[in-house]
Amino acid sequence: MERSNLKISIGHLYPKQLNLYGDMGNIITLKKRCEWRGIDVDYHEINLDDNILESDLYFIGGGQDKEQIEVSKAMYSQKDFLTAQRDKGAVFLGICGGYQLLGHYYQPFEGERLFGVSLLDAYTVAGKKRFIGNVTAESDFLAPNTLVGFENHSGLTYLQNDTKPLAFVTVGNGNNGKDKTEGARYKNVFGTYLHGSLLPKNPHLADYLISLALDKRYNDKIQLKKLDDKIEYSAHNSVIGKAY
Ligand code: GLN
Numbered sequence: 172m173e174r175s176n177l178k179i180s181i182g183h184l185y186p187k188q189l190n191l192y193g194d195m196g197n198i199i200t201l202k203k204r205c206e207w208r209g210i211d212v213d214y215h216e217i218n219l220d221d222n223i224l225e226s227d228l229y230f231i232g233g234g235q236d237k238e239q240i241e242v243s244k245a246m247y248s249q250k251d252f253l254t255a256q257r258d259k260g261a262v263f264l265g266i267c268g269g270y271q272l273l274g275h276y277y278q279p280f281e282g283e284r285l286f287g288v289s290l291l292d293a294y295t296v297a298g299k300k301r302f303i304g305n306v307t308a309e310s311d312f313l314a315p316n317t318l319v320g321f322e323n324h325s326g327l328t329y330l331q332n333d334t335k336p337l338a339f340v341t342v343g344n345g346n347n348g349k350d351k352t353e354g355a356r357y358k359n360v361f362g363t364y365l366h367g368s369l370l371p372k373n374p375h376l377a378d379y380l381i382s383l384a385l386d387k388r389y390n391d392k393i394q395l396k397k398l399d400d401k402i403e404y405s406a407h408n409s410v411i412g413k414a415y
Contacts, residue, residue: 174393185219204381318353
């Protein structure tokens with residue numbers, strides 16, 4: 172059902188450290204797709220020394236191992252708060268390096284293990300090969316079911332128990348180049364290796380996340396007004412099936 176005076180809060184986790192390959196485009200997409208529907212967005216950055224505030228949706232981007240070390244320490248100290256947010260239905264979207272830190276740990280090729288916040292039952296170990304290129308993947312909960320993006324990571328992520336894949340790759344490597352899984356989902360926590368940035372070319376996923384954030388805030392299934400996504404899907408379709 173449509174309602175007026177709607178609002179969602181978005182907490183952007185560590186944008187100064189984790190914002191690779193245009194990941195900020197995901198925030199811009201979420202903001203614009205809310206604005207175009209008259210939904211207010213309360214956007215706030217969370218930096219290394221900040222206490223993380225309650226939000227309807229959290230975003231964390233990708234980054235190099237060095238930046239992940241700083242973020243791992245800052246975020247791990249607030250693991251219990253983030254777990255409580257997840258269990259209250261908050262939406263999380265983590266991209267690549269940020270995704271890795273939503274799991275139990277990221278073990279770089281050299282150096283210490285970086286501890287994650289275990290919102291996803293997954294772990295990551297650095298591999299010898301860097302996966303670079305376009306990705307096409309198919310989900311079982313989105314319409315259309317395809318997701319497209321760009322991957323650049325050496326981390327190999329393995330999912331466990333109730334943490335399920337976001338999608339299955341038809342082009343590219345995804346989580347580990349072996350089991351055909353791409354990304355992860357548990358409750359309203361979503362992780363993916365898809366940079367690009369992801370959401371401008373996958374408006375159906377952007378709207379899915381906005382709907383979940385509204386459901387969480389208003390405890391109600393709120394119908395989103397349809398938008399004219401001709402340009403977005405022209406970009407989406409131009410990548411489908413292409414490796415480079
Ligand atoms: N440093 C991590 C890796 O190489 C994440 C890279 C990224 O965020 N693109 O797997």
